[in-house]
Amino acid sequence: MSANLLELAGVHTHIGAYHILHGVDLAVPKAQLTMLLGRNGAGKTTTLRTIMGLWHASEGRVRFGDKDITALHTPQIAELGIAYVPENMGIFSDLTVKENMLLAARAAKNAEQMDDKRLAWIFKLFPAVEKFWNHPAGKLSGGQKQMLAVARAIVEPRELLIIDEPSKGLAPAIINNMIDAFSELKRSGVTILLVEQNINFAQRLGDTVAVMDNGRVVHSGTMAAFSADEQLQQSLLGLAL
């Protein structure tokens, strides 16, 4: 079909009485990393949650592959091959790192059944996950939790990763680790939709970019073109990349 793995068309979302998304059109091309940028309150998180079915679109369509997932429930959407890393990371702090990972590995009934090769790859990307394997996840530092959250999303192969502000509050050194990890993921062919406010992150990783404002996507195109156009950046984000 189309080259887009995920498409949103005219999506409106209401939360109670509040009309947050006012007709979002978004295309996420396959095997690329799409950055979703925008000011605070633009509706980025709401868009991700709507895709995941945590909030339901009151109007419009969400298409994943060739399936219409607008009205599906969250577990069904996840089962189709979408992994979601929310803004608050969604780490189960009372559970150990191992248990957090096991939960995300739907096919495994216990820890022994998890894919060893894949785990080895994840340990290379995120050494902290291996180091604190048997420790309660709540004891990890902010950066380590973030890595665990991403590690969880990739413990089994998924077609689409949806990630909400992974670099928020992280030290620059850790952010670099994160960028390396995402680069490798990209190379392995995973499609990624990333919400970010960190400009460095966006520039180094993004292939495609979509900018949101007031509940709509107001610009979409390649990252290369966006990076080159300072005026556009200023008007949309209020600063230059």
Added chain:
Amino acid sequence: MKLEFDWKPMALVPVLALIALPLTGSVSTWLTLTVAGLAMGMIIFIIASGLTLVFGLMDVLNFGHGVFIALGAFVASSVLGSMGDWTGSQELWRNLVAVFPAMLVAMAVAGAVGLAFERFIVRPVYGQHLKQILITMGGMIIGEELIKVIWGPGQLPLPLPEALRGSLLVGDAAISKYRILAVAVGIFVFALLAWTLGRTKIGLLIRAGVQDREMVESLGYRIGRLFVGVFVVGSALAGLGGVMWGLFQQNLIPQMGAQVNVLIFIVIIIGGLGSTTGALIGALLVGLMTNYTGFLLPTATQFASIALMVAVLLWRPQGVYPVASSR
């Protein structure tokens, strides 16, 4: 990074027991009371464990949990009533052959009613706490009245089978045989729950769901089905607890559900909503407290448990093991 374990709440149980030792005067009295308290605590724990998981997992306030307690007890009385020759026998194994099926039938019936209760009473008001409180209370009233219709409105005796009566002598202390059985069953249930929660994937899902339901769904699990399962198991456990409570009192009244309800709430508040270990500690503390004050100051037993609860809440307002919920 050290692995810490929050041991302080667990220490409360032996501390309470030790405080009571000088107050009760003699070691043998203390021993009898302590075993009685632990047994009562175990029975309360069996009942409370289901409720705390239901609340922790699905944020559902079931004020009608008492109905399963009463139902279990009454069903067991019918089963045991029809097995007179087994219960009348002096041989222990014969008695157990009557008691265990009674327990299983009680659990099955309570679980089945729990399924209906969840479907028709609880599910329609999911997410609305006030309505949940009102409706589950309504459900309990209806349940209590239906019990009166089926078994009559008065008291029903539930005598212990022959071989389970009486006590064993340990030194000077007389320890009731039935209480030992109760403690054994309680430990078994706790072990089973701990194993399920700690070592199986379903248990993992429950523990994760108690913390962050949305995230579990985002990982691809249909947690709604899990909830029904937990609710049914919780109701079945309440039924089992009801049987044991009934045998404890050797007497059943339709209002027993409402009476035990209050104790259960105190227990899970002390323990922290959603924590099984907390429920165990709360239950043991309440059991011990009730028995010690029953001996020292009989009029104050109910207030003693409440005072205990208030004291715990002043120390930890969310209960001893608050579940770190991201709600």
Added chain:
Amino acid sequence: MLSRLLSHDLPRSRVLAVLLIALVLCLAFAPFLFPGVKALSVAAKVLVFIVLVASFDLLLGYTGIVSFAHTMFFGIGAYGIAISATRLGAGWSSVLVGLGAALAVSLVLSLAIGLFSLRVRAIFFAMITLAVASAFQTLASQLSDFTGGEDGLTFKLPELISPSFEFAEEPFLGVSLDGRLLCYYLLFVTAVVLVLALLRIVNSPFGRVLQAIRENEFRAEAIGYRVVVYRTTASVLSALFATLAGAMLAIWLRYNGPDTSLSFEIMIDVLLIVVIGGMGTVYGAVVGAVLFVVAQSYLQDLLRIGSEAASGAPWLAALLSPDRWLLWLGVLFVLSVYYFPTGIVGRLRARALR
């Protein structure tokens, strides 16, 4: 002027207004309209429940707090009168002393409970009030020296409102003019005054803040209202009104025991009435109480007829037995919470808007 009397909280529905006027008139002239001892007792019970439920509505409907300790304050009021009349003899001073003591105790207890509630979550609070009310009931039946235990206390009241007092030889319109009549009107006037006072409270700026807190506590605090103060005040007021209702009950019955005022069944009844009548509308308490008490008193007779008619099928007969009144009430309650969440008053007002 009527509007000012009702604190500008009008029925806002013609049907409701007519209904309320009819109910008030029926209650005002009950001794003359409905002769007989039972009818008057039912009417008096209605008056007591109106005040009790309206005070509960202040807490639940307007402030959004669920508390099962309401019957405890009801009981304190009733026992206050009972104990004082028993110990200090029949006289107006003992009534006043009892009332004063009961109000003082309620004030202190409700303050303690109210402040404690802020330290714990709402769910905990609901459960804790359940436990406290239950313990209080047990306590009342155990302190038999003080409270008369399970049997309760029977006592005499000032002569003016005792049945034996007759202030006119001839009956008037078929009703003998005695102390009982005066007692009834004392209750009636009290109920009217208290309901109007509650209307005043919920329609005052204070009442509006309560509703704001109920809707969104966080925002109310952010705007600058100290939620602590408002919720505690609401708890205290609610408790005090309940205490007065308890005093009314004791004065009418000239008896009080643990089951009369502290039983859990009364708490259920209050919950039912407030839901069926309509939460957050003082009128809901009026309409609901009348409906409920009348139904409770007379529907049992209906059930009896039904039960006898079904005597062929023992199961059906047992289900329809008048003792199983609470079963059908429970069913009605559950159905009301689903389909009738705004209660009768809410429904009538919604229809009037169309």
